[in-house]
Amino acid sequence: MKIGVLGYQGDVEEHISTINSISKPDRNVRGMRVTKRSEIDACDGLIIPGGESTTIYKLILEYGLYDYIKEKAVDGFPVMGTCAGLIILAAETGDDRVRGMGAVDVSIRRNAYGRQINSFIKEINIKGIGSFPAVFIRAPVIDSAGTADVLSYDDEKPVMVRRGNVIGMTFHPELTGKTNIHEYFLHIIEGERSTSTGDLSR
Numbered sequence: 120m121k122i123g124v125l126g127y128q129g130d131v132e133e134h135i136s137t138i139n140s141i142s143k144p145d146r147n148v149r150g151m152r153v154t155k156r157s158e159i160d161a162c163d164g165l166i167i168p169g170g171e172s173t174t175i176y177k178l179i180l181e182y183g184l185y186d187y188i189k190e191k192a193v194d195g196f197p198v199m200g201t202c203a204g205l206i207i208l209a210a211e212t213g214d215d216r217v218r219g220m221g222a223v224d225v226s227i228r229r230n231a232y233g234r235q236i237n238s239f240i241k242e243i244n245i246k247g248i249g250s251f252p253a254v255f256i257r258a259p260v261i262d263s264a265g266t267a268d269v270l271s272y273d274d275e276k277p278v279m280v281r282r283g284n285v286i287g288m289t290f291h292p293e294l295t296g297k298t299n300i301h302e303y304f305l306h307i308i309e310g311e312r313s314t315s316t317g318d319l320s321r
């Protein structure tokens with residue numbers, strides 16, 4: 120199985136090494152940096168990493184991938200967005216410099232906790248995963264989760280959401296040494312695969 124990590128800017132290597140660390144003899148998983156359509160097409164899922172959403176957004180446009188990723192995500196291709204990645208997948212960003220794709224129905228506000236100094240680590244509880252040390256770095260805040268399933272809240276604000284094949288979180292799971300969220304994403308991919316091959320037995 121190959122997981123692409125959109126490789127323009129941000130925590131690309133950290134996601135790739137987290138993905139590679141969950142590979143097992145009976146389940147070969149490889150993370151790879153992707154910047155082009157053909158590279159994404161060779162993958163079973165895509166991660167849009169955290170970083171600077173305005174920069175990542177600009178490069179997605181420059182490489183002509185905006186509509187392509189949006190359509191793929193809406194069509195059922197598994198996509199995970201972390202922090203800046205979730206801003207790009209959101210329905211509403213309130214910021215013209217980053218138009219959300221609407222792949223997950225959330226309204227998000229950039230840098231809502233304040234400046235870099237207001238970054239923090241907090242243990243949160245995630246539905247289907249359990250306790251997780253969430254690293255928030257100049258994180259956005261989800262003001263409304265619309266029709267998305269909320270998998271985790273912090274201080275009554277959603278911090279992790281899912282809409283079918285798309286998951287997103289306002290924190291950085293790739294910086295913790297913990298692999299549960301990446302494994303959860305693999306389960307989504309495996310679910311998509313069994314559905315697309317007609318295996319509805321699970």
Ligand SMILES: NC(=O)CC[C@H](N)C(=O)O
Nearest residue numbers: 169170171172202203257
């Ligand atoms: N850690 C992050 O990805 C921060 C996101 C960043 N503050 C933005 O709005 O792009």
